[in-house]
Amino acid sequence: MPPVITIDDPDDPRIEAFRNVRDRDVVGRGEGFIAEGEVVIRQLLRSADFEAASLLVAAHRIETRHALLAEVPDAAPVYAAGQSVMNAIVGFDIHRGLLALGRRRQDRSADDLIQTRPRTVVGLVGIANHDNMGGIFRNCAAFGVDTVLLDETSCDPLYRKALRVSVGGILRVPFARAGSGPDLVERLRRHGYTPVGLSPAGSRTLSEIGAIPNAALILGAEGPGLPDDVLRAATTVRIDMSGGFDSLNVATTSGIALYELTRREA
Amino acid sequence: MPPVITIDDPDDPRIEAFRNVRDRDVVGRGEGFIAEGEVVIRQLLRSADFEAASLLVAAHRIETRHALLAEVPDAAPVYAAGQSVMNAIVGFDIHRGLLALGRRRQDRSADDLIQTRPRTVVGLVGIANHDNMGGIFRNCAAFGVDTVLLDETSCDPLYRKALRVSVGGILRVPFARAGSGPDLVERLRRHGYTPVGLSPAGSRTLSEIGAIPNAALILGAEGPGLPDDVLRAATTVRIDMSGGFDSLNVATTSGIALYELTRREA
Structure with missing residues (x-):
């Protein structure tokens, strides 16, 4: 000291x-x-x-x-x-x-991170709210995510409030910017991952994610959700709910999806 | 109008x-x-x-x-x-x-609610933070929970901020006070439910909850978790995580647990 x-x-x-x-x-x-x-x-x-x-x-x-x-x-x-x-x-x-x-300490590019062949990867597209950003990183840290890629429209995880909500998870999970949403998805594919977008209109249920090889989760903003060009380029999964109510908060969604994804990997 | x-x-x-x-x-x-x-x-x-x-x-x-x-x-x-x-x-x-x-419109007692034989029941013990209360109710509404019972130390769900965070879920899911934590658990047992407490030290994993008949989820405050007298009176389950990081937020925990519980019921 x-x-x-x-x-x-x-x-x-x-x-x-x-x-x-x-x-x-x-x-x-x-x-x-x-x-x-x-x-x-x-x-x-x-x-x-x-x-x-x-x-x-x-x-x-x-x-x-x-x-x-x-x-x-x-x-x-x-x-x-x-x-x-x-x-x-x-x-x-x-x-x-x-x-x-x-x-x-050092700049990390998306390629630097992805070339280490991380086991669990999350992509964020259009996450503009610092509370949600912090909540997602807290869950990523809890479930041992190795790499987070952010599109250019997502907010800065290093903002004070996002850091606080993440209880420091942002400083634990390596992350980097990866261009536009479609760029991010394309980069994952090029490196052998299967981008899996969470969407209420997903074609498969989340519980099937275990059958998808090298799945990388892609999360979009609450409200608008993932943009169409990202959804078209990804496999899509949905979380089935019985309540007929407003959709889940995106941080909660990330927790549920990571729970399911990392269980299959265990 | x-x-x-x-x-x-x-x-x-x-x-x-x-x-x-x-x-x-x-x-x-x-x-x-x-x-x-x-x-x-x-x-x-x-x-x-x-x-x-x-x-x-x-x-x-x-x-x-x-x-x-x-x-x-x-x-x-x-x-x-x-x-x-x-x-x-x-x-x-x-x-x-x-x-x-x-x-x-009308007072609802815990007995009023439980006597309707609700399919999915959640018990909250010591949830003192309005953000967490709102987030939990949002998830309860999304997953179609029929009844929420609150112990006497949990905060009032009708506070403005809790209502806002719940996006109105608090006005959709019937709830009532049910005395102390042990009282709440004992009431559930008396009506044929199996109280299942979420705890990092749970004896079974959450994925086994499908094998527990009439499971009713019990959630405690972040940080202290469920009190010992509640844990002793309940079956306990844990969410396995690989990150070795701080525990999950309780609202996120509720989302993961309800995802698992309601899937088994479907």
Whole structure:
């Protein structure tokens, strides 16, 4: 663990990355991403693809978070601030008291990931909601998904809220962008996978997914679902429901589909 | 559809129930509950157990929501207000522009519900988070659950946020309180059901649930899970996961378990 550096002035340039955290969520932050709270930061410190560049900790938490801070590499400064200074830095009353600036160790392309022959692959097309993105990655981590490919219209998984909802799963499951939806599907086919799109109008039931060799799950946005050009290029499966009610949330759908898919693989 | 009554004064006593909606969420509202948005209000208007007592609609939405408003019974007044009056009434800038005051048509006890011999029953113990409550009910509606029993420590499903997350599923699936967790389990047994608790330490896998006659699913809070006295009184099943990661969200868990349970029943 690196020495703790005390910050007394909210305008200190060393903690620039943590300033006005919420506003930055909106404009994006080319220099990295913000991980909040002990659970997410622990995943950051143990991540293969990401690392902590620095931490900002409420001074009164330094003692109680000692086990976590002991995992921080020496190259990452740990800044400590009193609660009022910390609030002034981030721009709101922050209760978690534990923030990290994360960054990628290395760029990973879709081809880099797919060439490792991952066993379980998920493709996301048009997932624009950060809650759903986080929920899907939480499930991917729980069921041991090896690779997630994202189309160009899906939102950034490294947004603060998505990270939080994923309980850090986003920092655990390797992911990369893979162009348009049809590009993503075509890339999977080229590498020997069978893209399987979840759709209420699917031609087979999800329980048949075990009979599909090298199935890669493709999930689309709630509401519109997967676009037609993706559905046409994929095998489609549906989740049979008896309720005649509105469709499932896409994060829940991912959990059900991964449960079924990984059971067949076991 | 009843005639539309225009409200020009935010202090008009006729729209008292809609005043400061957010504060009321906190203190509870003995006189009923607030349903927001077209999707939830449609479920309210079609509910067997609940009904709309009145509606408050942004004036500019009256035309575009005509199909929905045509379903409002004559006994429920429809109030219309301009956007600024509406904001002043509810206490924040409201974008949905469509609120209803809902109330129960009739009290339903746990015994009332269970005596109808529902095919699919879910018991909830210690579900204190409104997002999770809403997500669970959304899944219950999607998979055609007939009855939900809640222990005394679970939160109120009729809270505004739970209703919204459930996309109205809470108004579609009959539910009732059933005392403590052990009381709930004992009641199910007395009526011939086999209570099956979901737990990471479950003695059987979820896929075996089809072999359990009259299984009734019991779900506990994320984090603590089901209390020991409930687990001891129930058959327990687990969802096998390969990821070695944090457990699943309880709403996702309910979706996976209901997928498995209702498939076996089909």
